[in-house]
Amino acid sequence: MTELAAVKAALKTQAVETPSWAYGNSGTRFKVFAQAGVPRDPFEKLDDAAKVHEFTGVAPTVALHIPWDKVEDYAALAEHAKARGVRIGAINSNTFQDDDYRLGSICHPDAAVRKKAVGHLLECVDIMDATGSRDLKLWFADGTNYPGQDDVRSRQDRLAEGLAEVYERLGEGQRMLLEYKLFEPAFYTTDVPDWGTAYAHCLKLGDKAQVVVDTGHHAPGTNIEFIVATLLREGKLGGFDFNSRFYADDDLMVGAADPFQLFRIMYEVVRGGGFTSDVAFMLDQCHNIEAKIPAIIRSVMNVQEATAKALLVDAEALAAAQASGDVLGANAVLMDAYDSDVRPLLREVRQEMGLAPDPMAAYRECGWAEKVVAERVGGQQAGWGA
Numbered sequence: 001m002t003e004l005a006a007v008k009a010a011l012k013t014q015a016v017e018t019p020s021w022a023y024g025n026s027g028t029r030f031k032v033f034a035q036a037g038v039p040r041d042p043f044e045k046l047d048d049a050a051k052v053h054e055f056t057g058v059a060p061t062v063a064l065h066i067p068w069d070k071v072e073d074y075a076a077l078a079e080h081a082k083a084r085g086v087r088i089g090a091i092n093s094n095t096f097q098d099d100d101y102r103l104g105s106i107c108h109p110d111a112a113v114r115k116k117a118v119g120h121l122l123e124c125v126d127i128m129d130a131t132g133s134r135d136l137k138l139w140f141a142d143g144t145n146y147p148g149q150d151d152v153r154s155r156q157d158r159l160a161e162g163l164a165e166v167y168e169r170l171g172e173g174q175r176m177l178l179e180y181k182l183f184e185p186a187f188y189t190t191d192v193p194d195w196g197t198a199y200a201h202c203l204k205l206g207d208k209a210q211v212v213v214d215t216g217h218h219a220p221g222t223n224i225e226f227i228v229a230t231l232l233r234e235g236k237l238g239g240f241d242f243n244s245r246f247y248a249d250d251d252l253m254v255g256a257a258d259p260f261q262l263f264r265i266m267y268e269v270v271r272g273g274g275f276t277s278d279v280a281f282m283l284d285q286c287h288n289i290e291a292k293i294p295a296i297i298r299s300v301m302n303v304q305e306a307t308a309k310a311l312l313v314d315a316e317a318l319a320a321a322q323a324s325g326d327v328l329g330a331n332a333v334l335m336d337a338y339d340s341d342v343r344p345l346l347r348e349v350r351q352e353m354g355l356a357p358d359p360m361a362a363y364r365e366c367g368w369a370e371k372v373v374a375e376r377v378g379g380q381q382a383g384w385g386a
C-alpha cells in the first residue's frame with residue numbers, strides 16, 4: 001500500500017460518536033433558544049444522528065444520557081438505531097440534576113444519597129446490557145464551594161468506594177470511563193478535577209477503568225496533547241469528549257476555536273497508537289444558536305481534517321530531525337502536515353466510500369431539515385448542565 005493509500009484506509013475506519021443531547025434544544029443559564037424540528041424523543045434523536053452518519057460515513061454510534069434519554073424498552077431503542085444504520089454508544093450517567101445532589105452524589109456526606117447515586121450508575125450498566133454499549137461514561141458534578149465545607153479526603157474515599165461498587169458490576173467487554181473537569185458546578189474543590197485524580201482512581205480500579213479527556217475541561221493554556229500522550233503511554237486513555245472552548249466549558253464545535261490544538265492532540269493519538277486501539281472519539285457539544293445537524297456534521301468533518309493532517313506527518317523525517325537536534329526542521333515537518341489542505345483528500349475518501357464529497361451540501365439538499373420542521377412539533381430540551 002502506498003503511504004497515501006494507508007492514510008485513506010485509516011480515515012475510512014474512523015469513528016466519531018455523536019451525543020444525543022447535541023440534537024436537542026440547549027442553551028445557557030440565561031436562555032434556551034428552541035429550534036424548529038428538533039427531536040421529541042430519543043428515537044428521533046437517533047434518526048437525526050443517522051443522518052450525520054449517512055452523509056459523513058464516520059459517525060456510526062450515538063451516546064445516550066440517562067435519564068434524558070429514558071425509554072421503556074432500551075433493546076427497542078437499540079433496534080431502532082440498528083434499523084437506521086447506527087448503534088448506541090456510551091451510556092452517560094447523570095448524578096447532577098436531582099435536589100438530593102446539592103452536596104454531591106457518590107461523594108455526598110450522607111450514605112443514603114451515595115446509595116441513590118450508585119444505584120443510578122448500576123442502572124446505567126443494566127441499560128448497557130440492553131443496548132450492547134461498551135462504555136459507561138461517568139462525570140460527577142461533585143465538589144464543594146467553600147473551604148471547610150466538607151472533608152476533601154473523605155470525599156475521595158467515598159468516591160473510591162462508589163466507583164469500586166460499579167466497577168464490580170461491569171460485564172465482560174464493558175468499561176468505565178471517568179471524566180474529569182477543573183471546575184463547575186463546584187467552584188472551590190471538584191472531586192475529579194484533573195487527569196491525575198481520574199488516573200489514580202482508574203489505576204486502582206483496574207483495566208476496565210479508563211480516563212476520558214474532555215477538551216473543554218482544563219485551565220486555559222493547559223497542554224492537552226501532553227496529557228493525551230501520557231495517558232496513552234500508560235494504557236489509560238479511554239476516550240475523548242471533543243468540543244471547543246474559548247473561556248471555560250463552552251461546548252462549542254470541536255476544531256472551531258483552535259484547530260491547531262486539535263491537530264496536536266490527534267498527532268499524539270496517532271503517535272501513541274490510539275487511532276487503532278479502543279479509544280472512543282466522542283463529541284460533547286451543544287448547539288445553542290446554530291442549526292444542530294449541520295453543526296454536528298461540521299464537527300465530525302473537523303475531527304476528520306485534524307486526523308488526516310496527523311496521519312500525514314512524515315514520521316521518518318520527524319524522527320530524523322529530532323534525533324539530529326534539528327529544532328526548526330522537526331517543527332517544520334509537523335507544520336507541513338498541519339498546513340496541508342486535506343479537503344481534496346477527504347473528498348476523495350468520501351467518494352471511495354460511496355458518499356457525496358461535500359457532506360454539508362448533501363445534507364442541505366436532502367430535504368431532512370424541511371421534513372422534520374414540518375413533522376415535529378414541540379422538540380425536546382437536551383437537558384441542563386451540558
Ligand code: AOS
Pocket residue numbers: 021065092093139179181214241249284384385386
Ligand atoms: C460536563 O461538563 C461533562 O462534559 C459531561 O460529559 C456531561 O455529562 C455532558 O456534557 C452532558 O452534560
Ligand code: ZN
Pocket residue numbers: 139179214241284
Ligand atoms: Zn464531557
Ligand code: ZN
Pocket residue numbers: 181214216217249284386
Ligand atoms: Zn463539559
